[in-house]
Amino acid sequence: MADEKQVWGSRVGLILAMAGNAVGLGNFLRFPVQAVQNGGGAFIIPYIVSFILLGLPLLLIEWSTGKYGGQFGHHSPPMIMQKLDSRWAWKYIGAIGIFSSIIISSYYCYIESWTLSYVFHSAVGTFNGMTEEEVSNFFSNYLDLSTTSSGLPYEAVVLFVFCLGLNVFLLGRGIKNGIEVVAKVCMPLLLVFGLFLVYKSFTLKAGIEGAYLDGTVGLNFMWTPHFDSLLNPKVWLSAAGQVFFTLSLGMGCIQTYASYMRKREDVTLNSMTAGFLNEFTEIVIGSAIIIPISIGYFGIDSVIELSRNGGLGLGFRTMPFLFEQWGGVLSAVAGVSFFGLLFLASITSTLALATPTVGFFSKSYGWSQKKSSGVFGMLILVLGILPVLFFSKGVFDQYDYWGGTIALFVFAMSEAILFSWVFGVDKGWKLIHYGADMNIPIFFKYVMKYVTPTMLVIIFVAALIKPKNDDWSLLSLKGWELDDTSIISELNHKSVGPNKAWFSKNHYAENTGLVEYLKTENGKTKMIIANMGEYKEYDFDGNLDVYVKEDDLVMIGTPIYGGRWMANNVFYIDMIRVVLLALIIGICVLIHFSAKRTSEEERCMNHDDMFK
Numbered sequence: 001m002a003d004e005k006q007v008w009g010s011r012v013g014l015i016l017a018m019a020g021n022a023v024g025l026g027n028f029l030r031f032p033v034q035a036v037q038n039g040g041g042a043f044i045i046p047y048i049v050s051f052i053l054l055g056l057p058l059l060l061i062e063w064s065t066g067k068y069g070g071q072f073g074h075h076s077p078p079m080i081m082q083k084l085d086s087r088w089a090w091k092y093i094g095a096i097g098i099f100s101s102i103i104i105s106s107y108y109c110y111i112e113s114w115t116l117s118y119v120f121h122s123a124v125g126t127f128n129g130m131t132e133e134e135v136s137n138f139f140s141n142y143l144d145l146s147t148t149s150s151g152l153p154y155e156a157v158v159l160f161v162f163c164l165g166l167n168v169f170l171l172g173r174g175i176k177n178g179i180e181v182v183a184k185v186c187m188p189l190l191l192v193f194g195l196f197l198v199y200k201s202f203t204l205k206a207g208i209e210g211a212y213l214d215g216t217v218g219l220n221f222m223w224t225p226h227f228d229s230l231l232n233p234k235v236w237l238s239a240a241g242q243v244f245f246t247l248s249l250g251m252g253c254i255q256t257y258a259s260y261m262r263k264r265e266d267v268t269l270n271s272m273t274a275g276f277l278n279e280f281t282e283i284v285i286g287s288a289i290i291i292p293i294s295i296g297y298f299g300i301d302s303v304i305e306l307s308r309n310g311g312l313g314l315g316f317r318t319m320p321f322l323f324e325q326w327g328g329v330l331s332a333v334a335g336v337s338f339f340g341l342l343f344l345a346s347i348t349s350t351l352a353l354a355t356p357t358v359g360f361f362s363k364s365y366g367w368s369q370k371k372s373s374g375v376f377g378m379l380i381l382v383l384g385i386l387p388v389l390f391f392s393k394g395v396f397d398q399y400d401y402w403g404g405t406i407a408l409f410v411f412a413m414s415e416a417i418l419f420s421w422v423f424g425v426d427k428g429w430k431l432i433h434y435g436a437d438m439n440i441p442i443f444f445k446y447v448m449k450y451v452t453p454t455m456l457v458i459i460f461v462a463a464l465i466k467p468k469n470d471d472w473s474l475l476s477l478k479g480w481e482l483d484d485t486s487i488i489s490e491l492n493h494k495s496v497g498p499n500k501a502w503f504s505k506n507h508y509a510e511n512t513g514l515v516e517y518l519k520t521e522n523g524k525t526k527m528i529i530a531n532m533g534e535y536k537e538y539d540f541d542g543n544l545d546v547y548v549k550e551d552d553l554v555m556i557g558t559p560i561y562g563g564r565w566m567a568n569n570v571f572y573i574d575m576i577r578v579v580l581l582a583l584i585i586g587i588c589v590l591i592h593f594s595a596k597r598t599s600e601e602e603r604c605m606n607h608d609d610m611f612k
Contacts, residue, residue: 020348029311066258097252103403122335218292
């Protein structure tokens with residue numbers, strides 16, 4: 001019962017913790033890449049509109065419902081949602097919040113360990129003198145447990161376990177003495193690191209330190225608006241998805257953090273402050289580091305090409321090489337600042353991601369904060385070791401897709417409908433303003449009821465049936481070809497390509513092009529098949545037979561290596577889906593058999609007190 005008595009020590013601590021929850025890798029890696037992939041400035045207008053119509057209303061919903069549930073001693077999404085409506089189905093829908101908490105934590109803690117490793121290697125000068133290819137290979141070797149670039153065997157495993165242990169230790173200290181203290185230290189330090197890198201970006205000059213263009217060229221690309229983007233559904237969907245991701249909506253984190261607020265603590269001002277602090281970090285700092293610096297060295301067209309590999313590729317495979325152009329001490333400072341910034345953003349987000357599950361164990365089973373944190377840590381160790389061991393098999397991507405994307409939309413869509421149409425937007429509006437220091441414009445009341453739920457449904461349906469190449473003109477009553485990235489196509493393994501069998505004696509080319517690179521060393525063979533700037537990399541056992549040679553032209557479906565029975569990635573993908581399904585079923589079982597505990601606050605509090 002000790003968990004019920006936990007509260008935030010100060011408003012500053014609450015706001016910084018909430019901001020730390022939202023400020024994560026998405027601000028510094030995902031946002032700039034999303035902007036580049038959607039035309040730079042073409043992305044900004046839909047992004048801002050989506051923030052107003054989707055982000056702010058959902059922030060208010062999650063803060064207010066979390067605080068409301070906390071007054072009755074509930075600190076997890078299932079019990080908070082059932083408190084809004086007593087019908088049994090809502091607590092099982094709330095299970096999605098616990099599911100996301102566990103799955104995202106599993107791979108986010110792994111990424112956190114990458115950032116810590118890169119802080120160390122930047123500080124000791126590991127990247128000094130490395131070519132761009134060598135820096136990229138360093139990351140590949142880090143993920144490949146059979147090799148090491150640092151001399152520390154199984155570095156990825158060791159650092160993952162260390163970061164997990166650190167998070168469990170901090171969680172065990174509770175809200176005030178653990179999470180709040182971390183937020184007060186990490187968030188200001190993160191801003192200092194970020195502003196230093198922004199300064200370097202602004203002062204980057206063509207012809208100095210190897211730069212090809214001024215840093216302002218990249219900033220202009222990011223901030224020159226293109227009004228034709230308003231007619232492009234793809235840009236709107238990407239912008240809405242980024243707003244959703246950056247504010248940590250649909251994960252249960254905000255609800256759980258808010259559940260530890262005092263009864264008369266303000267929701268409106270606190271939520272707006274935390275939300276806009278996140279947006280400042282993303283728009284002002286996040287947009288002014290990776291893209292301007294990389295454009296300064298590679299040019300706009302090359303960076304657009306590099307962005308196809310995602311923010312992780314740009315961040316870990318490219319930035320250390322660019323920092324080395326600044327020479328000696330400054331490159332080490334830049335590397336420590338950039339990856340230190342990512343580490344601080346990661347640890348505050350991981351702690352937030354853990355709280356829904358820890359709160360569930362603590363409230364539903366009466367466990368102490370330390371025991372709940374320890375059980376959570378064991379869960380993450382079991383589930384998190386899978387992407388560590390099988391990263392190249394697509395396990396990481398499956399976790400991110402189902403736990404970090406689809407589950408979030410489904411949960412947020414459900415809570416928006418519950419708040420506005422089941423619980424009632426009128427009661428919800430009173431809930432938002434209970435103890436408030438400021439009034440939200442009445443406009444948002446109607447946005448919450450009509451616009452936000454509608455946008456979420458549209459986004460989800462669009463992701464379900466997205467036409468090929470995002471060409472929405474293909475929609476027809478007669479049907480249309482689905483894009484490989486649509487949810488239906490993902491379920492059907494449409495994007496897997498020719499290697500659809502679980503086990504096969506041969507591996508077939510998944511793209512058409514020339515064999516640009518083929519080399520075997522340290523028992524591993526690496527092959528790159530490239531075509532018009534797009535390439536596919538294949539890494540496999542060096543003892544396998546290779547059926548092609550450099551400069552050969554291969555077509556999709558051409559056998560390129562083999563010789564013995566192998567498990568294709570689709571096998572690992574399906575096994576992970578079974579694990580994910582078992583997890584959500586297990587969570588529902590835990591909810592069903594959870595102890596029926598009633599907090600002292602709920603016994604003493606008038607249910608309608610907050611609506612007077």
